[in-house]
Amino acid sequence: MSEPIRARRLSEEEGRTLLRIVRRGQHGTIRVRRAVIVPAPVSGNANAAIAALVAADPDTVRDVIHAFNDRGLDALDPHWAGGRPRRITSEDEAFIVQVASTRPKTLSQPFTHWSLRKLADLHPGHVDSATR
Known part of the structure; x- marks a missing residue:
């Protein structure tokens, strides 16, 4: 079994921002789900429990937390790339x-x-x- 996922300590401003995003729910669903994921390991929740809470894959939870540790609140907005190439110029x-x-x-x-x-x-x- 892999090591439990660890998130870095949240600053006060980050904590307030995450709480505001989750409570208001006015942002996109992906952003709200990520805002729920980020503080969850701090309170001692296991990766599988966090994944069940937000109905996500445990690998997704791990990726979000690692991204948050690296990039901070920018990790709430995924920058997906790729997709099918355009077939028309x-x-x-x-x-x-x-x-x-x-x-x-x-x-x-x-x-x-x-x-x-x-x-x-x-x-x-x-x-x-x-x-x-």
């Missing part, structure tokens, strides 16, 4: 908006409204990546 997006906001008849097209397929047929180089 900003230029493609601008072209689509420009064409879609123009009436098809103005561009000599025989229909009354745009669809993604019609845009793709009009300019395959620009719109093709959006339809895949």
Whole structure:
């Protein structure tokens, strides 16, 4: 079994800020859950008990506490990165908006409204990546 997780001692200001976040609950749910996690080990709660309290994985609790020890209150706002790469460029997006906001008849097209397929047929180089 791993060592119990230890959080560093909270300053008065950090304690007040965490308490305010939890009591008001006006912040995002992730921020409130993290504000509940941070002071929990100080009062002697085990990692598994904290995880059960906030309905999170014990590894998540450990990561939040380690982040708090390193970065302080900035750890309440996770900076997730990554995700799927964009499949459409900003230029493609601008072209689509420009064409879609123009009436098809103005561009000599025989229909009354745009669809993604019609845009793709009009300019395959620009719109093709959006339809895949």
